[in-house]
Amino acid sequence: MACHGRISTSTAQLGLPELRLGIIPGMGGTQRLPRLVGLSKALELMLMSKSINGGEAYALGLVDAIVSPDELVKTARSWALDIVESRRPWIRSLYRTDKLEPLGMAREILNFARDQAQKQAAKLQHPLICIDVIEEGIVSGPLAGLWKELDSSRMLQSSETSKSLVHIFFAQRATSKVPRITDIGLKPRGIHKVAIIGGGLMGSGIATALILSNFLVILKEVNENFLQSGIGRVKANLQGHVKKGKMTQEECGKAISLLIGVHDYEHFKDVDMVIEAVIENVSLKQQIFADLEKYCSPHCILASNTSTIDLNSIGEKTMSQDRIVGAHFFSPAHVMPLLEIVRTQKTSSQVIVDLLGVARKIHKTPIVVGNCTGFAVNRMFFPYSQAAALLVDHGLDVYQIDHAITKFGMPMGPFRLADLVGFEVAVATCTQYLQSFPERCYRSMLIPIMLEDKRTGESSRKGFYVYDGKRKASPDPDIKKYIEKSRSISGVTQSPKCR
Ligand SMILES: NC(=O)c1ccc[n+]([C@@H]2O[C@H](COP(=O)([O-])OP(=O)(O)OC[C@H]3O[C@@H](n4cnc5c(N)ncnc54)[C@H](O)[C@@H]3O)[C@@H](O)[C@H]2O)c1
Incomplete structure (x- = not known):
């Protein structure tokens, strides 16, 4: 200049x-x-x-x-x-x-x-x-x-x-270099066709991320209704891109043509990778992985988007432990830049290199981590969300906590985030922690109580906040009754200052 x-x-x-x-x-x-x-x-x-x-x-x-x-x-x-x-x-x-x-x-x-x-x-x-x-x-x-x-x-x-x-x-650039994995001469295999099981919040976001980078995607759901909802979510994600000027209507049409919706495993014969994104339930995931072993080619990568479940347990009923891997995306999956790649003791180096290649193509920052409850990211995140629930049981206000956190600089507070993630996932995740670390967990009943009353978070437009048609969140005075119930179950004596 x-x-x-x-x-x-x-x-x-x-x-x-x-x-x-x-x-x-x-x-x-x-x-x-x-x-x-x-x-x-x-x-x-x-x-x-x-x-x-x-x-x-x-x-x-x-x-x-x-x-x-x-x-x-x-x-x-x-x-x-x-x-x-x-x-x-x-x-x-x-x-x-x-x-x-x-x-x-x-x-x-x-x-x-x-x-x-x-x-x-x-x-x-x-x-x-x-x-x-x-x-x-x-x-x-x-x-x-x-x-x-x-x-x-x-x-x-x-x-x-x-x-x-x-x-x-520098750390972001270093994530794609994994000692004894990326330095032993392996090259990523060509991955072109990916199947996703479950078209809910995560499955539809992952499908969006993949078709945006020209992968051919097979999306499997339990029935036509769920399938159409899932495809609808992918279309809405793409339209969001069009509205923001990130893609043209024509490019959007081209991307959606790469998505095929199915109810069975017939199209799974020639897929290069499957990403399972069904609800956080161990026996369901075990059954799906046993099915995948039957229907997919022996080279197909079998990945799970589980947030917390031990991958050894997910693959327990298969003989394919070397190609089982975690591909943990974060919500919304087509927006958030991180991809946690979880390897077990048996996951082959080639599979990790392949997944690093996919991460690069879909513009995600990969981190390769070991297999344990919550892996790396949720292992850090869980204590944070637990602390928020503990503070509410001690008398603090939900919205005050969210406000303090956003004022601190985070994009959203822990309760707004719980709404986004969904209460079913939150409860399933908490169950995993309670099983693995009972002595280290705080058992808050707040979300389970709200879930009993059919509040599931943003997806049902009612969680800690209520949502209008444009997904704008507003505080809801009604949640007071759940908080009171949670506090009385917790038996925590509130300090007068906190009330
Ligand atoms: N919600 C999050 O923020 C988040 C973040 C990271 C990872 N995850 C993990 O992703 C997975 C999915 O979570 P979600 O929030 O998308 O759940 P969700 O409830 O929104 O979606 C799950 C979908 O799976 C479908 N499904 C159930 N059984 C199926 C089967 N046998 N075949 C095909 N589809 C089936 C359901 O119909 C539903 O649409 C969970 O393992 C969760 O722990 C969630």
């Missing part, structure tokens, strides 16, 4: 992604970008660490010409000569003002950006510092902006936030 001109190819990626690492753009980036593309667009690109392609950059004025890759150097050379010999103007972006909004309007834009940044992550300081630095340049001139940028950059580089975000950056 400090050059007198910029030439790009149409596909080059351009952006200032520094905020993702807890720092701000340096070397004048905070000052030059607003002067080249205008304040609003510059804020969007910097605060969201968004990259754009050459074509978009040209439309915004970030680059001055688009040429084909083989013309790039030649054109750049001729532009350089033109500039040096004054056939083209010497443009110094730092002193341009034509794209900058008048001061009053600029202040409004900056304040709006501050509000947005705080809403998105209330605890993060560096987005606000970035906005202050940009403002300094606009109010006091570009040189003052450069000095402030330099001071702020130095300070942020040693911040805890930056150290943590840099750690995450």
Whole structure:
């Protein structure tokens, strides 16, 4: 941006992604970008660490010409000569003002950006510092902006936030390297056709993620009604993408054509992988895996999306332990970036490498973990949700807890999340923990009591919150009676402060 001109190819990626690492753009980036593309667009690109392609950059004025890759150097050379010999103007972006909004309007834009940044992550300081630095340049001139940028950059580089975000950056890249699995010369086998058993919340989300990446998907349900609901959920997920402008109606139609709904195992003969996503019930899963062994080819990967159940137990009635693996997605499966790949002592390395390949294709971050109750993620998550239930039995308010957690920076609180996950899954999960670690679990009766009254969470539009047709959650005064009952069963003596 400090050059007198910029030439790009149409596909080059351009952006200032520094905020993702807890720092701000340096070397004048905070000052030059607003002067080249205008304040609003510059804020969007910097605060969201968004990259754009050459074509978009040209439309915004970030680059001055688009040429084909083989013309790039030649054109750049001729532009350089033109500039040096004054056939083209010497443009110094730092002193341009034509794209900058008048001061009053600029202040409004900056304040709006501050509000947005705080809403998105209330605890993060560096987005606000970035906005202050940009403002300094606009109010006091570009040189003052450069000095402030330099001071702020130095300070942020040693911040805890930056150290943590840099750690995450490298950790995410390291997840696909698993010692003695990915370093022994194995290559992922071609996986093209995947069957999913169960088209509920998770099955439909997993199906969406797969067809979005061109996998052919067979979706099996118990009957036509359930099947149509499952397919309906996949279509709704895709329409969500269309509405957000992430795909066209035509691409949506193409994706849905990759999905085939079935009621039996006839289509399972030639699938490369099955992902089971039925309710969290050990004997049902055991039966399904025994059936899969009969109907699928001997090379087919047999995966379960179970949240908590020991995979050895799921595969107990089969002779296929080497191809049984956990493929644990998180809700909503077509949105959440994590895929927990669970290996037992017997899961073959090839199967893990294959699943890592699938994760890459569907743009998930894989983590390969060992097999135990709750694996890695729910093993950490369960104590957190238990603590929330314990606090309610001690007298704290459900909505206050959720509010405190979102204010802390999490996207949703534990009770809103329980609604999203669904109470049946929550109770089944809790049962697994109670069996495995009875001495370490707190047995809250709150969710089972609500479930008895046919509250199942967001899917039935009634959980800790009530939901309108647009899935907007509102607190429900009615839940008081369940809380009181749970408290009386728990026998916890409430501290007066908590009431
Ligand atoms: N809900 C979550 O947030 C979440 C997150 C990660 C993992 N999981 C796990 O995913 C699995 C599914 O959970 P869910 O929330 O999607 O449940 P769900 O109740 O929404 O869906 C389960 C579906 O499986 C179908 N089904 C039951 N038996 C079947 C059979 N024999 N053949 C075909 N379909 C059958 C049911 O009709 C239902 O539609 C569970 O093991 C759960 O622990 C859930």
